[in-house]
Every structure is written in structure tokens, then in C-alpha cells.
Amino acid sequence: MADAAWIYFSKSVDKLTLSEMAMIAGLPPAPTVYSPLVDLEAAQARREVVLRRMMEAEYITPTEMANALAEPLTLKPSQPHNLFSPVPYFTSHVQQQLTTLVSPEVLEAGGLTIETTVNLQWQKLAEETVRNAISNYGPGQNFSQAALVAINPRNGEIRAMAGGDDFTKSQFNRVTQAQRQPGSTFKAFVYTAAIAAGFSPYKSYNDVKFHVDGYEPQNVTDNYRGMVSIRDALISSINTVAVKALIEVGFKPTIDMAQRMGIKSELIPAYSLALGTSEVNLLELTSAYGTLANQGNHVEVHAIRRITNRYGEVVYEVKPVAKRVVDETTTAIMTWMLRGAVEEGTGGNARLRDRPVAGKTGTSEEKRDLWFVGYIPQLVVGVWLGNDDNKPTWGASSTAARVWRNFSQELTDEIPVEQFPELPRLQGRKGSIQAQPVKPKRMRDIGKPGANQGEESPSQRR
Numbered sequence: 001m002a003d004a005a006w007i008y009f010s011k012s013v014d015k016l017t018l019s020e021m022a023m024i025a026g027l028p029p030a031p032t033v034y035s036p037l038v039d040l041e042a043a044q045a046r047r048e049v050v051l052r053r054m055m056e057a058e059y060i061t062p063t064e065m066a067n068a069l070a071e072p073l074t075l076k077p078s079q080p081h082n083l084f085s086p087v088p089y090f091t092s093h094v095q096q097q098l099t100t101l102v103s104p105e106v107l108e109a110g111g112l113t114i115e116t117t118v119n120l121q122w123q124k125l126a127e128e129t130v131r132n133a134i135s136n137y138g139p140g141q142n143f144s145q146a147a148l149v150a151i152n153p154r155n156g157e158i159r160a161m162a163g164g165d166d167f168t169k170s171q172f173n174r175v176t177q178a179q180r181q182p183g184s185t186f187k188a189f190v191y192t193a194a195i196a197a198g199f200s201p202y203k204s205y206n207d208v209k210f211h212v213d214g215y216e217p218q219n220v221t222d223n224y225r226g227m228v229s230i231r232d233a234l235i236s237s238i239n240t241v242a243v244k245a246l247i248e249v250g251f252k253p254t255i256d257m258a259q260r261m262g263i264k265s266e267l268i269p270a271y272s273l274a275l276g277t278s279e280v281n282l283l284e285l286t287s288a289y290g291t292l293a294n295q296g297n298h299v300e301v302h303a304i305r306r307i308t309n310r311y312g313e314v315v316y317e318v319k320p321v322a323k324r325v326v327d328e329t330t331t332a333i334m335t336w337m338l339r340g341a342v343e344e345g346t347g348g349n350a351r352l353r354d355r356p357v358a359g360k361t362g363t364s365e366e367k368r369d370l371w372f373v374g375y376i377p378q379l380v381v382g383v384w385l386g387n388d389d390n391k392p393t394w395g396a397s398s399t400a401a402r403v404w405r406n407f408s409q410e411l412t413d414e415i416p417v418e419q420f421p422e423l424p425r426l427q428g429r430k431g432s433i434q435a436q437p438v439k440p441k442r443m444r445d446i447g448k449p450g451a452n453q454g455e456e457s458p459s460q461r462r
Helices: 002-009 018-025 040-056 062-070 088-101 104-109 120-136 183-196 230-236 239-249 251-261 271-275 282-293 328-343 397-411
Strands: 113-116 145-152 157-162 204-207 210-212 226-229 304-308 314-317 358-363 369-376 379-386 443-445
Touching (some): 002 018, 018 040, 088 104, 088 157, 120 397, 145 282, 145 397, 183 230, 183 251, 183 271, 183 282, 183 328, 183 358, 204 230, 204 239, 226 230, 230 239, 239 251, 239 271, 251 271, 282 328, 282 358, 282 369, 358 397, 379 397
Antiparallel strands (some): 113 304, 145 157, 145 379, 204 226, 210 443, 304 314, 369 379
16 A cells, blocks of 8 residues: 555555545556556446445445545656665565475465564675775776675674666676585685594694596696695695595585585585585575584574565564584684684785685686685675686786685674684594595596696696
């Protein structure tokens, strides 16, 4: 009724005349057919039907009916309120989630009030950040799209979601719908599984070219350093070490760990898994990093807090449950290692001026996808840059880290500084999961430490 009063007369309900109210009351049997904007005579005929029935039921007098019928219908059309959502990517995600949370009968009945998790100020900033990334960095680095999502890792609430730069041109949500190769951001799950299996962050592998069952991972720069620890390999995003660690911890423990932490997409048990060849979306990747931010406790991400019907009855309410999926010691070690990736390594552009940050860059084959996912204790943010048609970019994941900082730095005034857990004692530490090493048919080193051992391989990722 309120919408109709505005659309036809540009009035609130309490300002309507009896004649105008009767016209609106006559619309429901066929709102389009009886619309005064479509057929004024039909609308007036329906108004007369309503007024006569009101008079017969003694809600109004014959004189009131006559005066209402004599009153001309003076239309003053206006666009409906909230016809277009100010946060369309977030709203479209909420609409998609609705069908999984309430029955078709409840949706059909309508009249629902949906309380969401969005922070409108953060959402506006996220959308501005995405637009600025595309306009400021895109032309020089050959990417035309960007996406950003911000999550509270402690309760799983999605606080901001920018799935692209212009919803009116493309409703494709690059946070939830784009399945892309995560590149080296996936190394966090390989090393989390390794640390959980009892590996020391100082455990070292020989960083040289090697073959394993016909697969040959290579480093991005084609430089090889010899013996390198897990921690240094993560900081410098060394591919060979990630693959060797995956072989030693095993496909199944790594995949199980990633899925427990929040990855929903199918993960293929292959040597290239370590370098992020199995496609995921930005929302699940960011959610999984949130498990590390929440000290090993995973909370399912959600955009809807509560739904009530037209009578104020609660038909759905989320009750966030934190599930322990990684032991605290492992998450503390991993956060320490990922802090190193920001403070000393490839994620340097994500440094904040007033607090530590943990996170990881990622670049897929031919730089088609540029990623950075990072966190502070109370917030995890994921950024993706690339092209919808999967064309290569000329950019670097350090740009994604910069976009991450452009967004996150603006929020720090409202978020108190909290420190990450201290690095736990490593000596005598036991694992919380069991490694299941892969048994290659053939595996051998074919190079020596040093630079320029050959051309880059299409299999490489950073």
C-alpha cells in the first residue's frame, strides 16, 4: 500500500484521500490491468466498485461515496522506493541465499524482513576500492575487473562484498561465482597441513629443478637457492619447496585440511595442487584464511542474520558455531609465517602502519589472476584482479596486496589493535594430524642451486 501510494500519487499512506485509497484497494485482482498509468478508466471503475461496497458495508456514508466518486484522480507518478539496491552485489547474494534458508511457501507468501550482515560504510568503501583499482591500476596492468570481500572471522559475517565495478553492466558476482586458480595463495593450506603433521617451520628442502612422475615445477624467477626452510619458502613463494612439502605430507591430508578450513570447491589430488591449480572462488578462499585469523576455529560465512515474516515471527536465525579444525599451535605458527610473507616477502604492499598483518599473494598461469588474502585478528579480506575472459594480465600480485591495503587501512580507526598469538615453543612439538606421504614412481633433482637453469615452464605459479 505504501509503495502504491508513492508510485501513483507521490504520497505517504496517511496523506491519501478516500478516493485515492479506494483506487489502490481496487488494484490487487489485476494490478497491471487496473493501473491508472495503464488504463485510467479501468482504475476509476474499480474505484467505484470499492466505494460502493464500502458504503453498503456502512464504512462510509452515501455522501462520502458521492464526494469520492466526484473527485478526479490526479496522478503524480514516482519511481518506487528502493527500486535499485544501493549495494547490488551484496543484495543479489542475499537473494540467492534466501532460497536455501526458507521454504518456497514462505517465499511465496512474501512480507519478509531480512536482516543482513552488511556494514554499509564498509560496503561503500569496498565498491570505491574496486572501482579505483580498475581505473588506477587496470590500464597499465591489463586487467578490467576486480573483486573484494571482507569477513569477520569470529562470527562468519560477510561485512562487505564488491563483486565487480558496475552491477548495471554485469550482474556476475566475481566474489561468489568466478572459479579461478588461486596460485600461491593455496600454499597456505599445504603448509598448514605440514605444520599440523608435526613438520617444523625450519624443516628444509632442496630448492632445485626436479622431476616427479613427469611433472616439473619451476620457480617464477627461475632462480634456485639450495636448501630452504618451509618458512622462507612461503615468504619468498618458492614453488619447488611447496611441491616437495605436498609430497611429504600427502594429497589427502592437504585436501582435508583445506576443506575443513572452508574450501568448498573440488580439489584435485595432483602435484600441481601445491601451486594452486584447482579452481576456487574468492569467498571460500577468504573464509578459509579466516580460520587462521580465528586461531584455528572455522565459522561458516553468511550474509543473513535473521528473517521474520509479516507477523514478526522469526522464520530463520543464524547461530554461528565456531568449530575447531586446526590446532592452536599450528595456526600460531602459520600466522607467524604469513606475517613474514607481508613483512619480508611478496606481500609487502599490504603492510599497515599501526598493526601486524598476515597474508599471502598469488598469481596464476600467465598472470591471469592476481590475488592477495590477508588478515588481522578481527578481519579477513580477500582481493582478486583479472579479466572475465581469462586473458593474461601484465600485473603482479603485489598490486592485489596494495588494493588490500587501500581498503583495510581505512577501517583501522574503528578496529582496535590486537596482537597475533606469540610463536609457540617448537621443540618437542607433536603433530595433530597424520601425514600420508605420496609415493612417486619417479622423482629426482635435475638442477643445481643458482640462477637461470632454463626457461620458465607453463606449470609455474607464484
